[in-house]
Amino acid sequence: MRLRLIALALTTATAIFAAPVPSTVTFNKDVLPILQKRCQECHRPGEVAPMALMNYNDARPWAKSIRQAVLTKKMPPWFADPSVGHFANDRSLSKNEIDTLVAWVEGGTKEGNAKDAPPSREFVDGWNMGKPDMVIEMPNAFPVPASGQVEYQYVILPTHLKEDVWVLASEVRPGDRSVMHHVITSIREPGSKWMADQQPGVVFLPPRGAANRGGVLDGGLGGYVPGQVIRPVSEGPHRATLLKAGSDIVFQLHYTPNGKATTDKTKIGLIFAKEPPKERLMGGNSALLRLAIPAGESNYQLKAVSTVPYDSELVSMMPHAHLRGKAFEYKITRPDGSSEVVLRVPKYDFNWQLTYWLDAPIHMPKGTKVELTAWYDNSANNPYNPDPTKEVHWGEQTTEEMMMGYFNYVVDPGQEIKDGRTRATGGGQ
Ligand code: HEC
Structure with a gap:
């Protein structure tokens, strides 16, 4: 309760002071630590992003674009519904971090004192x-x-x-x-x-x-x-x-x-x-290899399920579809009937194939079912849809579709693995 009150007070304070941006925010003191923690893994030379954000000179020309990207949550890319589960590699920004970046841009992109800068992150x-x-x-x-x-x-x-x-x-x-x-x-x-x-x-x-x-x-x-x-x-x-x-x-x-x-x-x-x-990492996949998504359907649902063959802990998930993929949900159901939704991706984006690593592993006794639900938009409203007039089938090219629910689980390293397989594979319905 107390925490909530403080949070409320903070939100109100931000709202009140939003107009005249606090002029104390500087790149060295406030912005660089956020870039190091949340952006530089991709925004550095030789990595996936088109420009580096390693220092003031890198970041300054991109200030407006940074403001826009963090306000619209386009950056950093992260698609898990925050109300379901916690993830160790969650790189989404806190409200405070977004406010800081925005305040830096709106307050005139001050560089600040070099002595305030944290040591550069080692890669x-x-x-x-x-x-x-x-x-x-x-x-x-x-x-x-x-x-x-x-x-x-x-x-x-x-x-x-x-x-x-x-x-x-x-x-x-x-x-x-x-x-x-x-x-x-x-x-x-x-x-x-x-x-x-x-x-x-x-x-x-x-x-x-x-x-x-x-x-x-x-x-x-x-x-x-x-x-x-x-x-x-x-x-x-x-x-x-x-x-x-x-x-x-x-x-x-x-x-x-x-x-x-x-x-x-x-x-x-x-x-x-x-x-x-201490733990042996294994792979599973709740996948559907035969599918037909009708032409023009805007919310076509498919389900696939697999059964975990060992006592284990769920540690990560990676949903995969192509250009018509719209949303995903993973649910586990244990042999005792208890079930929980463990990941929800309400807006799947084909350009970002993310793996979601759970903060705390989730127990799956032998026989637990991992159920994947996927939704597809094969209508003309989907801007990525190469052809809304076509019924779509499983296929390797991105103009065809897939429905894959990869996941990783861990078992005791001493666990005997049948026929050398590391997979729990399942079919659909
Ligand atoms: C997982 C890798 C990754 C992370 C983490 C990441 N970015 Fe990016 N960023 C990219 C890639 C790739 C692009 C170019 C493709 C695109 O725009 O989607 C990009 C593009 C951008 C752009 C240009 C956007 C535009 O509309 O042209 C900005 C600004 C940006 N990133 C800022 C940030 C900031 C600020 C952070 C950290 C708070 C961040 N990014 C974190 C990979 C990343």
Whole structure:
């Protein structure tokens, strides 16, 4: 109650003083700490954003645009409904942070005293997760044409690992980000027959359907998607993915030509756990592979469900659809009948493929169902819709649709895993 009163008082105070902006807000003292914490992971040289926001000279020309972007909540990109759950990687700004940025712009973008500036945030050049213990790169560059559609390409990369390792963090870095739509990784354990006739290191196009047969494409070591931000290992809990000796890493590469022919050599960096982890990280997916979204429908609903095969804790979720994707909801139902909504994304944006990492893991006893509901807008009102007159089916290109509810859960590292699968896969209804 007391807190609420104070909050109320603060809101009123802001409202009263909103007109003459407090002139005390300066870049060095007030703005830079926010940029460091909320923006620089993307807004620094070599990263995903078009301009750096590292210092006053970087930020000053963008002041008006920053004000606009934070007031409209366009930046930082974050789409979870704040009334459902708490997320460790929630990068949305607090009201106070928004007010500060706006006050800086409206108060004349003062630089302030250099002595007030916090030390610059340290980044490892070229990697967001920290310094990798091992880097595996495609040995040959893939030529990406200037135009046209490129089918999903695959490449198998041997790890040459002599013993089992626990991977604490991994990061996929495209060679040419401008043409990379996504990369999905899979772990191919020794002895696997999956695409066994393909030559390692050589990019290939598998026969239709072969790549995903049996749900082998498991995203085992993460991937690269627009807007994905890798958290430094030091920030995360001690959980890891098992990578067995002699395993290969398989990339699925989706190139989207952008008018200029180029080449790409994608690489993956791995950080190994120095001691056995407390939790083993696993992947699941509540997905629908057969779907038909009627032409013109503005709110078409689909559901998919999967069952978790072990006692576990839910740790993250990543919904995925294409240009007609509109909204998502994840709900878990435990064998005792208790259920809860664990993520709601009321306005899905295809340009940002975000993973939502839960602040506190959610318990899922063996047999818990993870239900995904997705809504699609196939009407002319959807500005991204390439063709509202068309019934849409499942397909790899963005003009076709998908309905994927990826999630991660953790199990005891001693848990016996049946048939080497890390996936809980489910069908739809
Ligand atoms: C996850 C990565 C990411 C984070 C975090 C992020 N940005 Fe961005 N930002 C981008 C990308 C990519 C673009 C260009 C594409 C776009 O406009 O959507 C962009 C564009 C912008 C633009 C130009 C907007 C326009 O309308 O042209 C501004 C201003 C901006 N960001 C400010 C910020 C500020 C301020 C923060 C932190 C409070 C922030 N961004 C955090 C990735 C990010």
